[in-house]
Amino acid sequence: MGIFNRIKNLLIKDKDTKTYSEALFKTREDFVSKLVNLTNRHHKITESFFEELEEILIMADIGVDTVVDFIDRLRKRVQSEHIDNPDDLKEIIVDELFIIYVGDEIIVNKINYSDINPTVILFVGVNGSGKTTTIGKLAHQLKDEGKKVMLVAGDTFRAGATEQIEEWGKRVGVSVIGKKDSDPGSVIYNALTIAKEENYDVVLVDTAGRLQNKVNLMQELAKINRVINNLVPNAPHETLLVIDATTGQNGISQAKAFKEMCNITGIVLTKLDGTAKGGIVLAIKDAVNIPVKLVGLGEKIEDLKVFDIEKYIYGLFKDM
Secondary structure, eight states, X not given: OOHHHHHHHHHTTXXXXXXXXXXXXXXXXXXXXXXXXXXXXXXXXXXXXXXXXXXXXXXXXXXXXXXXXXXXXXXXXXXXXXXXOGGGXXXXXXXXXXXXXXXXXXXXXXXXXXXXXOEEEEEEOOTTSSHHHHHHHHHHHHHHTTOOEEEEOOOOSSTTHHHHHHHHHHHHTOEEEOOTTSOHHHHHHHHHHHHHHTTOSEEEXXXXXXXXXXXXXXXXXXXXXXXXXXXXXXXXXXXXXXXXXXXXXXXXXHHHHHHHHSOOOEEEEEOGGGOSOTTHHHHHHHHHOOOEEEEEOSSSTTOEEEOOHHHXXXXXXXXX
């Protein structure tokens, strides 16, 4: 039994699996229908079959480099296992895509919470990627778990940024520290001082996302990290890069740029339900070797989920 069939049997009745399935509908409808059509049209595995498969995978935003490696692996399996019928290749395609993400690693997809309060989670990403919404949704979940949560408006110069965080604070019912037109480092210093004195469990820190001014942003993030680490040893405990899944390959460029600037520990992919190119999950992991930790699967406050590669693969290929 292949990986996909085992996943199917394990997850078919899981509630979150349904959420993944619904969120990946656009990708599944476009990507999987093309795969099925490809295997139906070809009676033998030929060079033409591989070329069409390569194009389908690239169009799903899995990424050119990732796809080239994938096709090479597939060719080797076809040759070594003497596979001739394209229909027999369906499950192998799914298995190999799963292996691309996991490889030989133990994938840690959960947030790293500190044993000593507060846990500090820094959010980075370009403006418009969904940082503030992600912070608000995560704050809601953490509060529901009984944690004492603080939000920090570290993007102090973008018009409306502080107000957005404050609005989420009111909506969720958690504290917000922010001061417009102030130095982000001083705002974060003030927030962490209060968080330590008042024993907050988790502090979620927003930051600016002006990637077009890379040198200034790099200096600002370096300063923010120093401020955090001086006040809370070994913090930030997580630095999460928020990427809008609908931006496709541009999201991979963002991941590479931010990886140069700071120690990214995980990726948040927002709006995965709004794109037909959900293959970006596989492409990002392959391109920067950073795990996806959270995914946005809808607009509702509870639609931010811990990323699960098995549920993702099931949601992508359940109709195949």
